[in-house]
Amino acid sequence: MMRGAVRTLVPAVLAAMALAGCSSSGSGTAGTEPVSGTTDTADGDGGTDTAEPVAKGITLGVVGSPCVLPVTFDLAADWKPKAVEIEPGSDLAALGEQGTVTMVCEIDAKPAGNIGYLRVWQGKASDGDPQKVLEAFVADDPDAAEESYTQTEAGDLAAVEVSYTVDSELLDEPKTERAFAVATPDGPVVVHLGGLDSEEHRQMLPAYELAKKTLKLG
Numbered sequence: 001m002m003r004g005a006v007r008t009l010v011p012a013v014l015a016a017m018a019l020a021g022c023s024s025s026g027s028g029t030a031g032t033e034p035v036s037g038t039t040d041t042a043d044g045d046g047g048t049d050t051a052e053p054v055a056k057g058i059t060l061g062v063v064g065s066p067c068v069l070p071v072t073f074d075l076a077a078d079w080k081p082k083a084v085e086i087e088p089g090s091d092l093a094a095l096g097e098q099g100t101v102t103m104v105c106e107i108d109a110k111p112a113g114n115i116g117y118l119r120v121w122q123g124k125a126s127d128g129d130p131q132k133v134l135e136a137f138v139a140d141d142p143d144a145a146e147e148s149y150t151q152t153e154a155g156d157l158a159a160v161e162v163s164y165t166v167d168s169e170l171l172d173e174p175k176t177e178r179a180f181a182v183a184t185p186d187g188p189v190v191v192h193l194g195g196l197d198s199e200e201h202r203q204m205l206p207a208y209e210l211a212k213k214t215l216k217l218g
Contacts, residue, residue, distance in 0.1 A: 054206035060105070061218050067105035069120060070184040073155070073191075074214040076207035078112035081105055099136030100127050101190050114204050116195035118211065123188040130160045130181035133188040137179065143167040145174070154191075155215040157182045166194075176201045180212055191215075 054076045058065060061072035066081040075081065084103050086096035096103040101121035109116045123133055131149070138144045147164035159182045165174035178201075179192035193208040195201035 054210055056210065059214075060107070067120065068218075069105065069189065070122065070186040070218050071182065071189050072214075072216050072218050073211040075107060075118075076112060076210055079107050079109055079118065079207060080111050081107040099138075099140040100124070100133055101137060101188065109204055109207065112207075114195070114200055116193070116200050116204050118204070118207060119192045119194075121190040121192065122186070123190075125185070125187045127188050128183050130158075130183050130188055133190065134160050134162050134179060134181040137181070137190055137192075138162055138164055141166065144177075152180065152212075154180055154182050154212045157215060157217070159212070161212075171197055173198075178208070182215065184217060 057075040057077040061069035067083045101123040105120040107118040161180040163178040176198045181190045
């Protein structure tokens with residue numbers, strides 16, 4: 001099985017092996033108000049999708065939340081985060097490491113009605129260039145293609161964003177994925193959104209945009 005196809009099984013493998021270190025029902029700063037306005041986001045074909053307002057859940061990344069991170073951001077309501085610990089050199093390290101970053105948090109969309117994950121990856125403090133980090137992240141997926149990079153902002157931080165497609169042995173057509181990267185004093189952080197297919201990806205974009213809009217240094 002191709003490495004890219006194997007990565008489509010990461011959620012099930014990680015859950016089965018109980019790599020998470022914290023409960024998905026952990027605390028954080030909760031809220032129920034919808035985020036007002038809509039956001040135009042580029043789709044995999046270079047067009048735009050208009051994201052509907054999304055209800056806000058907890059703030060992830062703060063002390064006491066399921067994943068303590070170098071950054072904080074708001075989650076969409078009902079998305080369930082779980083900390084991930086990857087042991088270097090283990091059999092699963094290849095699934096939890098991509099490019100120069102390692103998965104540290106996985107946020108499940110199934111409780112909110114979608115099939116997919118928002119994942120947070122972190123690199124070493126010496127790897128400070130978000131563009132290079134994101135390029136290495138995409139390059140490490142052998143099934144990635146049609147990548148398009150954009151200089152943008154995540155909250156008040158300078159960021160680099162990429163949209164690309166991934167060929168999957170499980171689908172008849174490529175699916176869209178995207179990610180953004182920022183630099184922090186503790187190393188670069190990549191926030192990635194995949195999905196079962198491009199339609200699931202499109203439906204989950206409001207949660208991704210909420211994370212990007214509300215991101216702050218931890």
